Amino acid sequence: xxxxxxxxxxxxxxxxxxxxxxxxxxxxxxxxxxxxxxxxxxxxxxxxxxxxxxxxxxxxxxxxxxxxxxxxxxxxxxxxxxxxxxxxxxxxxxxxxxxxxxxxxxxxxxxxxxxxxxxxxxxxxxxxxxxxxxxxxxxxxxxxxxxxx
Amino acid sequence: xxxxxxxxxxxxxxxxxxxxxxxxxxxxxxxxxxxxxxxxxxxxxxxxxxxxxxxxxxxxxxxxxxxxxxxxxxxxxxxxxxxxxxxxxxxxxxxxxxxxxxxxxxxxxxxxxxxxxxxxxxxxxxxxxxxxxxxxxxxxxxxxxxxxxxxx
Numbered sequence: 001x002x003x004x005x006x007x008x009x010x011x012x013x014x015x016x017x018x019x020x021x022x023x024x025x026x027x028x029x030x031x032x033x034x035x036x037x038x039x040x041x042x043x044x045x046x047x048x049x050x051x052x053x054x055x056x057x058x059x060x061x062x063x064x065x066x067x068x069x070x071x072x073x074x075x076x077x078x079x080x081x082x083x084x085x086x087x088x089x090x091x092x093x094x095x096x097x098x099x100x101x102x103x104x105x106x107x108x109x110x111x112x113x114x115x116x117x118x119x120x121x122x123x124x125x126x127x128x129x130x131x132x133x134x135x136x137x138x139x140x141x142x143x144x145x146x147x148x149x
Numbered sequence: 150x151x152x153x154x155x156x157x158x159x160x161x162x163x164x165x166x167x168x169x170x171x172x173x174x175x176x177x178x179x180x181x182x183x184x185x186x187x188x189x190x191x192x193x194x195x196x197x198x199x200x201x202x203x204x205x206x207x208x209x210x211x212x213x214x215x216x217x218x219x220x221x222x223x224x225x226x227x228x229x230x231x232x233x234x235x236x237x238x239x240x241x242x243x244x245x246x247x248x249x250x251x252x253x254x255x256x257x258x259x260x261x262x263x264x265x266x267x268x269x270x271x272x273x274x275x276x277x278x279x280x281x282x283x284x285x286x287x288x289x290x291x292x293x294x295x296x297x298x299x300x301x
Contacts, residue, residue, distance in 0.1 A: 054179070063182075069216060093250045094221065
């Protein structure tokens with residue numbers, strides 16, 4: 001399974017992980033998610049504002065469900081980066097705290113860090129912001145599990 | 150788009166749908182639920198939420214399995230619709246926190262969910278939700294959500 005190992009260089013890792021934001025993961029692609037940055041165990045993904053994702057037509061605020069997908073996808077990518085390899089994983093649980101309402105018309109950015117990886121389980125935390133990391137929209141914590149091995 | 154009548158205020162629509170039970174009018178008025186194919190149906194006298202399967206809901210195309218985000222979204226929507234249609238809240242409740250447990254992978258088929266309001270106070274409501282596909286006794290995901298009921 002050595003061909004699933006992520007390259008050492010940042011550009012290579014970004015390119016390899018970007019496959020999860022194309023037709024390979026239909027729901028990420030449908031929502032317009034874009035992997036914008038990667039680090040050792042950290043992924044940054046952007047969700048551009050779109051009218052079809054609005055959850056409250058009176059305020060234009062994006063639906064919580066779209067934010068859930070953004071967080072789930074970013075956390076999963078952080079796990080791959082921590083392990084250094086692409087492998088089948090599943091989300092065990094995800095908790096999201098909404099810290100303030102998101103402003104309509106502005107894209108959302110999620111930064112997720114896989115801060116602990118055991119043999120089978122990965123622990124991830126994430127923040128969602130709209131350009132200012134010190135004023136986040138949501139904070140999240142999740143656990144993921146390797147499907148095999 | 151050939152919409153001729155202006156969109157009524159959501160609160161008016163909610164009040165109307167509570168009486169007529171034409172749930173589709175409400176779920177179609179929200180862009181995200183219309184896009185996701187998430188609706189409310191009266192099945193055997195019970196109000197259930199249904200997410201109609203489409204390939205865009207898939208997360209892992211190899212298995213294939215529904216995206217964790219699709220399932221989380223559906224559970225949250227089921228909770229919101231339960232609060233909107235079964236209580237007398239006037240505005241769309243705001244989610245404070247949502248915890249989702251993923252129990253089994255979601256197959257590429259329609260998914261159902263039932264929300265239960267476990268506590269409704271003046272300002273906050275606690276809701277539990279379960280989602281299943283073929284067998285209601287084998288849920289594929291469950292959630293616990295806390296909502297802020299809109300101030301008058």
